[in-house]
Structures are given as structure tokens and as C-alpha cells.
Amino acid sequence: MSFAELQKIEVTADRPYPVFLGAPLEELGAYLHSQFEDLEHILIISDHAVRDLYAERLKKGFFDKRVNLLTVPAGEKEKSLERLSQLTTAALRCGADRHTLVIALGGGVIGDLAGFFASAFMRGIRLIQAPTTLLAQVDSSIGGKVAVNLPAGKNILGAFYPPRAVWTDFTTLDSLPWGEVENGLAESIKHALIADMGLFEFFETQQESLKQRDPLIWREMVSRSSAVKVGIVSQDEREQGKRALLNLGHSFGHALETEMNYRGVTHGQGVSIGLVAAAYLAKAKGLMTVAEVERIKLLLNTFGLPTEIGEITSIEQDPKALLQRMQTDKKNLGGRKILILPHGIGRAVISKECTDQEILDAWKQVVSAD
Numbered sequence: 118m119s120f121a122e123l124q125k126i127e128v129t130a131d132r133p134y135p136v137f138l139g140a141p142l143e144e145l146g147a148y149l150h151s152q153f154e155d156l157e158h159i160l161i162i163s164d165h166a167v168r169d170l171y172a173e174r175l176k177k178g179f180f181d182k183r184v185n186l187l188t189v190p191a192g193e194k195e196k197s198l199e200r201l202s203q204l205t206t207a208a209l210r211c212g213a214d215r216h217t218l219v220i221a222l223g224g225g226v227i228g229d230l231a232g233f234f235a236s237a238f239m240r241g242i243r244l245i246q247a248p249t250t251l252l253a254q255v256d257s258s259i260g261g262k263v264a265v266n267l268p269a270g271k272n273i274l275g276a277f278y279p280p281r282a283v284w285t286d287f288t289t290l291d292s293l294p295w296g297e298v299e300n301g302l303a304e305s306i307k308h309a310l311i312a313d314m315g316l317f318e319f320f321e322t323q324q325e326s327l328k329q330r331d332p333l334i335w336r337e338m339v340s341r342s343s344a345v346k347v348g349i350v351s352q353d354e355r356e357q358g359k360r361a362l363l364n365l366g367h368s369f370g371h372a373l374e375t376e377m378n379y380r381g382v383t384h385g386q387g388v389s390i391g392l393v394a395a396a397y398l399a400k401a402k403g404l405m406t407v408a409e410v411e412r413i414k415l416l417l418n419t420f421g422l423p424t425e426i427g428e429i430t431s432i433e434q435d436p437k438a439l440l441q442r443m444q445t446d447k448k449n450l451g452g453r454k455i456l457i458l459p460h461g462i463g464r465a466v467i468s469k470e471c472t473d474q475e476i477l478d479a480w481k482q483v484v485s486a487d
């Protein structure tokens with residue numbers, strides 16, 4: 118295969134790197150061969166489920182190299198210091214050194230954990246992201262954020278550690294359960310809202326094909342959504358400004374997830390309700406019309422994503438408690454809440470001007486429609 122023929126977008130950051138789209142896992146070995154003359158030892162890090170599905174396909178490309186596969190159970194709780202320490206011990210046992218290259222094969226959990234490991238092992242070794250969930254393909258594998266969680270907070274220990282390449286094989290999405298697809302769709306729709314009106318319209322017009330997982334339509338959606346993320350991190354890799362736009366819906370979503378103790382709400386559902394709350398707030402600020410808010414709600418509902426809290430839990434949520442949860446948001450500055458608001462569809466702004474009353478009113482509108 119000629120790598121020049123693969124669809125590719127470049128992250129043009131401090132150290133540029135390519136994001137290959139529709140790149141077969143079997144070909145990654147040959148690509149790395151062509152890029153790194155000194156490549157001797159490869160460490161594939163994955164979770165048990167992804168290993169069973171895809172590790173063999175990936176390993177095929179490394180027939181004459183020393184390859185070790187390290188796996189962890191699936192799930193967010195694996196993004197821990199304990200697991201990082203175990204991975205390090207296992208890597209040393211495999212003879213890993215500063216010339217080892219790590220491939221993170223899996224969803225966002227593996228991308229973050231293996232990425233953080235690569236950033237710290239021997240002060241940093243080469244990293245390739247090979248994302249296998251929709252969320253990881255359109256979002257977490259691009260942009261270089263890697264982290265583990267501590268009891269004190271999610272992603273509290275982390276780094277900016279850009280990979281040498283992102284290798285996205287669309288076919289891995291065929292095995293992804295719909296619940297996981299929803300998590301990625303919420304982020305993809307968020308990307309459309311922030312920066313690509315055409316992508317939003319694509320979601321509207323291609324909803325049936327997307328639900329039926331038509332491969333060509335999926336390919337286009339993942340490519341366009343990835344391109345939004347590439348465009349933003351290329352302008353602001355270290356989140357000094359524009360990258361904050363990617364948090365659209367997340368201040369609300371995160372407050373809801375925390376208030377519900379991460380039970381009965383997925384990240385995608387939190388983001389979805391958060392997008393609607395942000396849209397209501399934007400309407401109150403004169404940045405959106407009622408029709409635009411309804412359009413966003415309709416699209417989210419089309420894909421089974423909730424637009425009000427009553428859709429996911431029968432336990433009544435208190436808007437004031439939800440507002441209180443936003444008090445500790447990392448983005449707040451000097452007691453002021455910094456929120457990302459959509460400005461029409463396809464554009465978003467950073468707002469420091471929202472009052473607690475306006476935010477409370479937005480919460481009230483997503484607690485329940487009646």
C-alpha cells in the first residue's frame with residue numbers, strides 16, 4: 118500500500134503529526150517501518166475487549182519486530198496511578214527502553230492511559246494513537262491530551278503529549294455497541310455546532326444512513342468531525358484560547374454527571390443535555406433563535422440522545438444544586454463562570470458574562486420540559 122494514497126489531515130502544531138483516516142490496522146507496521154529506521158521494540162497497550170477484537174490484525178504488520186502486548190481490563194477506573202505503575206513494571210520486564218514505541222489501541226481510556234505512560238516512561242517515548250471508539254477517533258486521539266484520574270479528580274494528572282501519528286481504522290467501529298456510539302455522536306454533534314454548519318446539516322440529512330451505519334456515510338462523518346478537532350488544536354494546542362471551545366456543553370454535562378454520582382448517566386448523555394442547556398443560555402443572551410434551539414434538540418433526539426434530565430432519570434434534580442456543582446469548574450476565573458455558548462449553528466463563543474440567575478434558568482429548562 119502507498120501511504121501517500123491514504124486520506125490524511127495534518128495537525129500543524131509545535132511538532133506536526135498526521136491523522137490517517139481509513140487506515141487499515143494491518144498496515145500500521147509497514148508505515149512505522151517507513152518512518153522510523155531505529156524501530157526495534159513495540160509495546161501495544163490495549164484493553165481486554167479491544168485486544169480480543171483487533172490486536173491480531175495490528176500485530177500482522179510487525180512480523181520482524183519485537184512486539185509486546187500489555188492489556189488492562191476495560192473501563193474508566195483503569196485510568197489510575199496503580200495501573201500506570203503496573204504497566205511500567207510490565208514494560209520494564211519486556212525490556213522496554215527509551216527507543217520503544219507505544220501504540221495505544223483502544224478507546225479514550227486506553228489513549229489517555231497509554232499516552233500518559235508514554236509521556237512519562239524514561240521521560241517520554243514515541244506514541245501512536247490507534248483509536249477504536251467513535252469518541253476516540255473524532256476527539257480524544259487528536260490533540261495530545263493524556264491523563265490519569267486520582268480520587269481528587271478526573272484527568273487531574275496529565276500532560277500535553279502529542280502522538281507521532283493517529284491511525285484511524287474506520288472498520289473497528291463496526292463492533293462498537295450503540296451506547297458507545299452515542300458517546301461519540303454527542304462529541305461529533307458538538308464539533309458541528311462549534312465550527313461546521315455543513316456537518317450539522319449532514320447529520321440532519323444523513324440521519325437514517327448514520328443510524329444504519331452505512332460505511333461511506335460514517336466515513337464522511339468521522340472525517341469531517343475529526344477535521345474540526347484537528348483545525349482547533351492546530352490553532353491552539355495548549356488551550357490558551359480557542360481550544361476551550363471544545364468544552365461546549367461540558368460544564369453543564371460534567372455538573373450533571375457529578376451530581377448523579379456518575380450513575381444512570383453516560384458521558385454522551387451528559388454532554389447532550391449540556392449542549393441543550395448551553396443553547397438555552399445562548400438564546401437568553403440573544404445568540405440563538407428558538408428555532409435553532411429546537412433544531413439542536415431534534416437532532417440529538419434523533420440519535421437517541423436526551424435533551425432533558427427527565428429522560429434519563431426519574432429522580433428529580435434540583436437546578437440550584439446543579440448550578441452549585443458548576444462552582445468548581447476548572448474554567449472558572451476569579452469566581453466568575455466561564456462558559457462556552459453556541460452562536461447560531463456552526464459557531465461558538467467563550468462567555469464570561471453569564472449570571473448565576475441566567476445559568477439557573479437554563480438548568481430549569483432541561484430539568485424537565487413540563
Ligand code: NAD
Pocket residue numbers: 164166167170191192193196223224225226227229249250251252253256257258259260261262263272289290291292293294297300
Ligand atoms: P472507553 O475507552 O472506555 O471505551 C468504551 C468501551 O468500548 C470499552 O468497554 C472498550 O473496551 C470498548 N471498545 C473500544 N473499542 C471498541 C470496538 N471497536 N468495538 C467494541 N468495543 C470497543 O471509552 P471512550 O468513550 O472511548 O473514552 C472515554 C475516555 O476518553 C474518558 O476517560 C475521557 O476522559 C477520555 N477523553 C479524553 C480526551 C482527550 O482529549 N484526551 C477527550 C475526550 C475524552
Ligand code: GLY
Pocket residue numbers: 256257260262360363364
Ligand atoms: N476534548 C477536549 C479537548 O481535547 O480539548
